[in-house]
Amino acid sequence: MAHGPAKGIGRWIFTTNHKDIGTLYLWFSFAMFLLGGFFAMVIRAELFEPGMQIVRPEFFNQMTTMHGLVMVFGAIMPAFVGLANWMIPMMIGAPDMALPRMNNLSFWILPFAFAILASTLFMEGGAPNFGWTFYAPLSTTYAPPSVNYFIFGVHIMGASSIMGSINIIATVLNLRAPGMTLMKMPLFVWTWLITAFLLVAVMPVLAGAVTMMLMDVNFGTSFFNAAGGGDPVLFQHVFWFFGHPEVYIIILPAFGVISAIIPAFSRKPLFGYSSMVYATAAIAFLSFIVWAHHMFTVGMPLTGELYFMYATMLIAVPTGVKVFNWISTMFRGAMTFETPMLFAIAFVILFTMGGFTGLMLSIAPSDIQYHDTYFVVAHFHYVMVAGAVFSGTAAVYYWLPKWCGKMYDETMGKLQFWIAFIGFNITFFPQHFLGLAGMPRRYADYALQFADWNMVSSIGAFIYGAAQLLFLFNVIRTIVAGKPVTEPKTWEGAEGLEWTLPTPAPYHTFSTPPEVK
Amino acid sequence: MATESSYYVPDQSRLPIFAALGFGSMAVGAGSWVQGGSPMIFLAGALLMALVLYTWFSTVIGENMAGMNNAQVKRSYVWGMSWFIFSEVMFFACFFGALFYVRTLALPWLGGEGKGVPTNDVLWHGFEATWPLFQTPDQVAHGESAQFIGPEAIIDPWHVPLLNTIILLSSSVTVHFAHTAIKNNNRSGFTRWLGLTWVLGIVFVAFQIAEYHEAYSELGLTLASGIFGTTFFMLTGFHGAHVTLGTIMLFIQWLRGLKGHFKPDDNFGFEASSWYWHFVDVVWVGLFIFVYVLGS
Numbered sequence A: 001m002a003h004g005p006a007k008g009i010g011r012w013i014f015t016t017n018h019k020d021i022g023t024l025y026l027w028f029s030f031a032m033f034l035l036g037g038f039f040a041m042v043i044r045a046e047l048f049e050p051g052m053q054i055v056r057p058e059f060f061n062q063m064t065t066m067h068g069l070v071m072v073f074g075a076i077m078p079a080f081v082g083l084a085n086w087m088i089p090m091m092i093g094a095p096d097m098a099l100p101r102m103n104n105l106s107f108w109i110l111p112f113a114f115a116i117l118a119s120t121l122f123m124e125g126g127a128p129n130f131g132w133t134f135y136a137p138l139s140t141t142y143a144p145p146s147v148n149y150f151i152f153g154v155h156i157m158g159a160s161s162i163m164g165s166i167n168i169i170a171t172v173l174n175l176r177a178p179g180m181t182l183m184k185m186p187l188f189v190w191t192w193l194i195t196a197f198l199l200v201a202v203m204p205v206l207a208g209a210v211t212m213m214l215m216d217v218n219f220g221t222s223f224f225n226a227a228g229g230g231d232p233v234l235f236q237h238v239f240w241f242f243g244h245p246e247v248y249i250i251i252l253p254a255f256g257v258i259s260a261i262i263p264a265f266s267r268k269p270l271f272g273y274s275s276m277v278y279a280t281a282a283i284a285f286l287s288f289i290v291w292a293h294h295m296f297t298v299g300m301p302l303t304g305e306l307y308f309m310y311a312t313m314l315i316a317v318p319t320g321v322k323v324f325n326w327i328s329t330m331f332r333g334a335m336t337f338e339t340p341m342l343f344a345i346a347f348v349i350l351f352t353m354g355g356f357t358g359l360m361l362s363i364a365p366s367d368i369q370y371h372d373t374y375f376v377v378a379h380f381h382y383v384m385v386a387g388a389v390f391s392g393t394a395a396v397y398y399w400l401p402k403w404c405g406k407m408y409d410e411t412m413g414k415l416q417f418w419i420a421f422i423g424f425n426i427t428f429f430p431q432h433f434l435g436l437a438g439m440p441r442r443y444a445d446y447a448l449q450f451a452d453w454n455m456v457s458s459i460g461a462f463i464y465g466a467a468q469l470l471f472l473f474n475v476i477r478t479i480v481a482g483k484p485v486t487e488p489k490t491w492e493g494a495e496g497l498e499w500t501l502p503t504p505a506p507y508h509t510f511s512t513p514p515e516v517k
Numbered sequence B: 001m002a003t004e005s006s007y008y009v010p011d012q013s014r015l016p017i018f019a020a021l022g023f024g025s026m027a028v029g030a031g032s033w034v035q036g037g038s039p040m041i042f043l044a045g046a047l048l049m050a051l052v053l054y055t056w057f058s059t060v061i062g063e064n065m066a067g068m069n070n071a072q073v074k075r076s077y078v079w080g081m082s083w084f085i086f087s088e089v090m091f092f093a094c095f096f097g098a099l100f101y102v103r104t105l106a107l108p109w110l111g112g113e114g115k116g117v118p119t120n121d122v123l124w125h126g127f128e129a130t131w132p133l134f135q136t137p138d139q140v141a142h143g144e145s146a147q148f149i150g151p152e153a154i155i156d157p158w159h160v161p162l163l164n165t166i167i168l169l170s171s172s173v174t175v176h177f178a179h180t181a182i183k184n185n186n187r188s189g190f191t192r193w194l195g196l197t198w199v200l201g202i203v204f205v206a207f208q209i210a211e212y213h214e215a216y217s218e219l220g221l222t223l224a225s226g227i228f229g230t231t232f233f234m235l236t237g238f239h240g241a242h243v244t245l246g247t248i249m250l251f252i253q254w255l256r257g258l259k260g261h262f263k264p265d266d267n268f269g270f271e272a273s274s275w276y277w278h279f280v281d282v283v284w285v286g287l288f289i290f291v292y293v294l295g296s
């Protein structure tokens, strides 16, 4: 146990070390982020001007689909699993994850899943073109043949998530150091525990959805076919029963990251710790009973519309508690604005905006106007990009010194922040206007009156894309040539067990558990 | 012996990467197989997977017998198995949910109830919602040329399914007796009761196969016979697959019992399999009620 890492490539392939596996997840997720980002650039380049310039409409549809799938399942989710792997054992005083070999397996099936998914681009009939929500019958009756590979790819992605989550639950419930009671756990651990529960609950439902598709496509069943007595809308219910908890799977760990960073740079303990825990649990619970707010226009009975409308609005309450607590933490704090803090503050502002547009969308009668327009696209990019991606970036800057014992260049970090912040808003703020004016999403071309804002949006997207290359550059430069740091605590105000460890964190930590008081 | 304060963290391992390879090949292979390609890649992946699982479990069992697992490590395995079963519960919940949705909402709407009036009038005129669904909307609209032809009859719950209910419920009892026996260090009792359990599992699956045969060859009840056949075969089929897996698990635990692997206070491999078995049993009760009895 006392030895260091193995030599050569075998270190990464056969590893059972939570830090190695965390690193693998993080790099994999960044690679997927660039791939998904490339698809986004294709989309924005085509939408730069009205008319068809660069790609064919069929290919455009493949791009929107692959962009969504790769970003959600390949970039954001693995990034947070990577953070969980690195940080949870160090935060709760555990020697490693509870099930280290299964941990390796949950990572290494991911490259297979995405190799399968990416290879569909080169198949006859092209890649999946039915949107990341793969609604039937587009994904069944009218699907390209590659849908079968898509289905099995989703299956192994799901298996990876389930194994990863079981591992996290077992670790948190079973491997806490003596004295680390549940209500002493850092919020990042709490949010991940609840996220893992959500994952174990809904990934099997996604597996069920793609299995039904598989049967409908190949074996003559009629789940989603009214001719046999089924219903295409059934697909949407099953998908969103998975899909809505999924968006909280994406954002809850981000909440955890922000709840670590804001106190550190405000030099104050987190305001309302226990209310944060309860709010997280409340959000998780509510996320199971609001799914049909994605389906206000399918023709649900009025009672259904009303129920899902009010239930959805309820989510704003615990979410508001969180935003309130973050702001109260900053209130009268001795604040400084290093890169992680900048991203965290931007998170609070922009995520809140996304929450507000979410509230607008939750109003069933007006959603009939907004649905399937760019307004929805703007909404979910405010919560997923300025929410999840910003917090992931913040986390990397925040913990990078602990991981590799090198300090990033603050000026470059801030530069990246401002480019990303400005680029993001130029890209997505105008999409609110486009949506309200009626521009539908997922079309390769658009009416002339949408031209100006689309061009602005595309320019913003290229700026935002460039910021990511700068991010990559910053991280690599830090690892290769960053200023070495050795103090256990990189940030003056940072709290938690991970900051009691030497910097860089040794290969094995907490082989004997620390005593937590 | 390991102590409470040192958690066993296994060294580097080659098992997971081979499992990933096996898993990946199964996915690729299945993708091409369902499209009419050859099943070879899938089968190769499955074979690799089986070998890895065998080696993996042998390793874990070996570690346990060598005393490397302290109480804390064992708790991790307990949590692992419990949450795995929970994920399986959710998988079945998804298919049960589909059944309830179709029966209580989708079909009545197709039949013209509530908001379904225009759908029924324009698209499926004359279609009536019944359960079991003997006449699909397709048949009403297209007659003989329909793609989905409803079944002529369905399985009578009070024959084979009732028998299977009795078999599976008894097997839950016998596996419990086996558990009590091993807790009292009664090896021969353990072997007897557990042996009876997996035999009952096989009998159940055999009856199920016979039932499917009857459905396909005599009743016209198939996967393609509309939503009744769809939900019927998908629910009972996945359940049957789980019974098969559970039977294999119990059979392996039985072999391990013969080799004397289990102690009164150290038998988690068996215990985990028995939890799985109780779980498939509970699912069956749900199936018997909602698919067979209330479905006829």
Ligand code: HEM
Binding pocket: A133, A247, A248, A250, A251, A293, A294, A312, A313, A315, A316, A319, A354, A355, A356, A357, A358, A359, A361, A362, A363, A367, A370, A371, A372, A376, A379, A380, A383, A384, A387, A388
């Ligand atoms: C106050 C909280 C929120 C509310 C009330 C809310 C509400 C909604 C509603 C009603 C829709 C459906 C709009 C339509 O299709 O017409 C929607 C879409 C969406 N939301 Fe939210 N949302 C909230 C937070 C979030 C968060 C935190 C995330 C993810 C991190 C998220 C991700 C999404 C996504 C991905 C979609 C679009 C799915 C698609 O059709 O492709 N939302 N939201």
Ligand SMILES: [Cu+2]
Binding pocket: A243, A244, A247, A291, A293, A294
């Ligand atoms: Cu939602």
